[in-house]
Amino acid sequence: MPGPVLHTGASATCPHGGTLNIVAASPRVQVSGMPAAVLTDQGLVAGCAFTVPTNKPQPCVTTRWIVGATRVTANGQPLLINPCVAMCQSAEQIPGGPPIITGSQTRVIAT
Template sequence: MPGPLLHAGATCTCPHGAPLNIVAASPRVTVSGMPVAVVTDQGLVAGCPFTVPGPKPQPCLTTRWIAGAARVTASGQPVLVNPSVAVCFSADQIPAGPPIVAASQTRVVAT
């Protein structure tokens, strides 16, 4: 499905509202002056308030990108498009749901 490319400056949150920072490993390809995000990049969450009954804290810490663009790559890896296919995980690797992309660049679209 076509969509705008995600980049390191995209505004994203975990399913519980904590900010998610995309750490782009390869700064060679940029859009809007920011490195393009690819499937192998880290998505780090800071300050997630989620706890399970007990109460045991299970904050979102990382994001695993599942799929990227089918036809566009950067440094040999598929680029990430919005809407992204991803899941946020706690430290115990418990899935918490998909991240929410609130804003990204809109000029470059990939399929």
């Protein structure tokens, strides 16, 4: 499915409202003046307040990207596109749900 290419300046949150920041390992390829995000880049979450039903805090701290673009790559890695297939996770790898992308560039579309 085609979609806009994600970049480090994309506005995103975890399902619980924590801020998601994409950290690009290689700023070589850029869209809208910011490094394009690829499947191997880190997604760090801050400010998540998720708690499991046993009242144990399990805030989302990272994002595991699952699927990227199938036809477009940067430095040999698939680009991340919106809608993204990913899962926000706690430090203990407990899934918290998919990230919510609320804003990104719209000029570059990848499949």
